[in-house]
Amino acid sequence: MKTLLAEVRACRLCEAHLPLGPRPVVQLGERARILIIGQAPGTRVHETGIPWNDASGDTLRRWLALDRTVFYDPEQVAIMPMGFCYPGRGKSGDLPPRPECAPxxxxxxxxxxxxxxxTLLIGQYAQRYYLGQRYPTLTETVRHWREFTPERLPLPHPSPRNRYWLTKNPWFEREELPALRARVHEVLKS
Structure with missing residues (x-):
C-alpha cells in the first residue's frame, strides 16, 4: 500500500490541465471496509491535502454519523475520487473530474x-462510472438506491449548493440516510 500511495501522490498524468498543479488527494488503508468515491477535490481540499475537508465533508460526515477521527482513519474509510486533483473552475462551479484518473x-x-x-458513490460521475447509465438522472439513480445495497449506495453530492435538491427530494433524508447510517455502522463493527 505504501508503494501504491507513493505512486498515486507522484502522479503527473494530467498536470498540463490543472490550474493549481497536481496534488492527488486520496486516503487508503489495506483494512478499510468503507470506500468513498466522490468527484474531485475542491480548492480547500487541494490546499490542505485532506479529503472532504470542507463544508461538503461536514455534511457528508453528518450523513454518515461519523466523527472526524473515524472518517479520517484510513484503516476504516478509504477515499478515492474520480479525479484525484482539483480540476479548475468553470462557469457554474468546479470543472468535472479529469478523465485520466479513474482508468x-x-x-x-x-x-x-x-x-x-x-462503496459510497457520490455524484453523477462516480455513479455513471460504476453503475452505468441505468437511470437517466442522478435523482433517479439515488431514488433507486435499494437496488444497489448492501455493497453500494449512490448519494447526491453533499455540497451546500445542493440544498435545493435536498428540499425537492425529502425522501432522501427520510428513507436513505437512516439506511445509510445503519449500514455504515454495521460495516464498521464487523
Whole structure:
C-alpha cells in the first residue's frame, strides 16, 4: 500500500490541465471496509491535502454519523475520487473530474482494498462510472438506491449548493440516510 500511495501522490498524468498543479488527494488503508468515491477535490481540499475537508465533508460526515477521527482513519474509510486533483473552475462551479484518473488508478487501488464491504458513490460521475447509465438522472439513480445495497449506495453530492435538491427530494433524508447510517455502522463493527 505504501508503494501504491507513493505512486498515486507522484502522479503527473494530467498536470498540463490543472490550474493549481497536481496534488492527488486520496486516503487508503489495506483494512478499510468503507470506500468513498466522490468527484474531485475542491480548492480547500487541494490546499490542505485532506479529503472532504470542507463544508461538503461536514455534511457528508453528518450523513454518515461519523466523527472526524473515524472518517479520517484510513484503516476504516478509504477515499478515492474520480479525479484525484482539483480540476479548475468553470462557469457554474468546479470543472468535472479529469478523465485520466479513474482508468489509470482505480483498478489498482481497488485490488489493494480487499476488505471493502460498502462503496459510497457520490455524484453523477462516480455513479455513471460504476453503475452505468441505468437511470437517466442522478435523482433517479439515488431514488433507486435499494437496488444497489448492501455493497453500494449512490448519494447526491453533499455540497451546500445542493440544498435545493435536498428540499425537492425529502425522501432522501427520510428513507436513505437512516439506511445509510445503519449500514455504515454495521460495516464498521464487523
Amino acid at each position: 489509470a488508478w482505480h483498478a489498482r487501488i481497488l485490488a489493494a482494498l480487499p476488505d471493502i464491504r460498502l
